[in-house]
Amino acid sequence: MxxxxxxxxxxxxxxxxxxxxxxxxxxxxxxxxxxxxxxxxxxxxxxxxxxxxxxxxxxxxxxxxxxxxxxxxxxxxxxxxxxxxxxxxxxxxxxxxxxxxxxxxxxxxxxxxxxxxxxxxxxxxxxxxxxxxxxxxxxxxxxxxxxxxxxxxxxxxxxxxxxxxxxxxxxxxxxxxxxxxxxxTNLKRNETLDLLGQFRSFGKLLRSPAYVGYTGCAAFTVGAFFAFLSTGPYYIIEVLGAGSEQYGIWFIIISVGYIAGNLVVGRFSVRYGGDRVVFLGSAASVVGGLALIYGAVVETTSLAAIFLPMCLVTFGNGSSQPIAIAAAISEAPHMAGAASGLIGFSQMVVSLLVTVTIGQLLTDSAWPLVISVSGAGLLSFGCYFWAYSVNRRNRGT
Missing domain, CATH: 1.20.1250.20 (MFS general substrate transporter like domains)
Known part of the structure; x- marks a missing residue:
């Protein structure tokens, strides 16, 4: 065998x-x-x-x-x-x-x-x-x-x-x-299943509330990042007058935040459970979002007031995304390929929609950046909490 x-x-x-x-x-x-x-x-x-x-x-x-x-x-x-x-x-x-x-x-x-x-x-x-x-x-x-x-x-x-x-x-x-x-690694594939039936698996996945919730979490974490990519360069370089080299150096902080979140998942998700790690990351994202909102209210021009909160946001995204993807695929392990493909498709669609939509709403204010990033972060956590609640309710019945 x-x-x-x-x-x-x-x-x-x-x-x-x-x-x-x-x-x-x-x-x-x-x-x-x-x-x-x-x-x-x-x-x-x-x-x-x-x-x-x-x-x-x-x-x-x-x-x-x-x-x-x-x-x-x-x-x-x-x-x-x-x-x-x-x-x-x-x-x-x-x-x-x-x-x-x-x-x-x-x-x-x-x-x-x-x-x-x-x-x-x-x-x-x-x-x-x-x-x-x-x-x-x-x-x-x-x-x-x-x-x-x-x-x-x-x-x-x-x-x-x-x-x-x-x-x-x-x-x-x-x-x-x-x-x-x-x-x-796929040792349980059904050799007699017709190909059209394979693609019908997307409908089965979309009828699973938990799968949809976890997929939404994974998609909106990427959406938050693309929201910043769509608004950050214009506001920071064109409005605040920072140089492209300054933007590039500060952007490293955002990458470090995301990688740190991934590292936390790799080291601690098995020991403490994925849900705890997600809630920790979500708390960091909320703090980062509130800091961005405060910076917009007081109209600060400090790059640190933008990139340091974004580091917290990307830390939260980095700690949530792997767990959300694993949880979504775990809802249908017998069709892990289709589940993974639909997750990736959802992430790309959300990213494209965010990029196109926010690109039409740019102003000389920080608010498009703040609202889009914070909003995507809240939607991500909301989707995860919904899926988590569905699973808890199902386990209790």
Whole structure:
């Protein structure tokens, strides 16, 4: 009888971080790409927009298919697709081909993002899977934080095409690592189940109040971060007059807060229980949100009054998100792939909606930033508390 072999943590980390790294590594190169292809900057921005759309919808495909065919073949297909698309895009001769390449690249990259969550839940209990996801998500925080710096240096010394070669090489490493180190973890798949039935599993998940609540928590934690990304640069650089280098240095504090939250989950969720860790993180987020509100009321222009409270908010998000994801997938472990895919899709949709909506509401005031970040944080905690209450009520009956 087949048994699950626990894959090395570095394999799951590599598979997870490839997508976020590829998303942001070309950001510093975008102005130069626009000049090279003689197109406006808005056209090059589609390389980011369509990448996010590809990641969102790709997760809906990989999740259910992995419940039917297994995690390993799907993650290998995704890694191969990502590698090929990255290398082809490196030699694109027009902006349109870069955009097409980015769509295919995203469809490959999202396999690692969605299937590592399902693999972790296949192997571990709810509390232990939250702990492991905490460590894995640290990589997802480090990758987008460091990718622009890496891409900037590559662009300056070699050119933007080398960035695609680099991530293509990383994709090849992921493929080889998964091929040699990753065994199949979905041992309970139903070989006779029709594919249409696999996609109907989304409806079953959405009829579970606890799953919807935990997924909402995971989605709004990401939404809070994108709310800051949508409003922070404009308010801090354009309104307050800070330099882009100041913004970049202060932004490190936000990343540190999120990573610290992930670390708390990894170290303490098994020992003290995920719910306690979430409530601790939520308390930090509330304090951070109140501090942001106070700063807006007194109209402070201090960068510390923005970034230090945001550090508390991202600490809360970092400590809540892995636990919420693990809890959501635990509501339907027999279709962990579909559950993971729907979570990832929800996160991308909320992020896109927040980015588009808040972008239309920018003013020379701090209030759009404060309201969007604090509001997303409160919605995140509200969703988790609702799911927690549903489960407590069900256990009591």
């Amino acid at each position: 087949s048994t699950r072999r626990i894959p090395p943590l570095y394999v799951l980390v590599l598979a997870t971080m490839t997508g976020p790294l590829a998303l942001n590594i070309i950001v510093p190169s975008m102005p130069g790409m626009a000049r090279e292809f003689d197109v406006d900057f808005e056209t090059i921005q589609f390389t980011l927009t369509f990448y996010l759309i590809g990641v969102a919808f790709g997760q809906l495909i990989y999740g259910p298919l992995s419940d039917r065919f297994g995690r390993r073949p799907l993650i290998l297909i995704g890694a191969a697709l990502f590698t090929a698309a990255s290398l082809v895009t490196a030699f694109a001769d027009s902006a349109n081909w870069v955009i097409v390449g980015r769509i295919v690249q995203a469809l490959g990259a999202c396999s690692g993002m969605v299937l590592t969550r399902a693999i972790v839940r296949d192997i571990y209990s709810r509390e232990r899977s939250a702990s492991m996801l905490g460590y894995i998500m640290m990589a997802m925080a480090v990758a987008p934080a460091t990718a622009p710096a890496i891409g900037g240096y590559i662009d300056a010394w070699v050119g933007w095409r080398a960035s695609f070669v680099l991530v293509g090489g990383l994709g090849l490493v992921v493929f080889v690592a998964c091929l040699t180190q990753l065994s199949e």
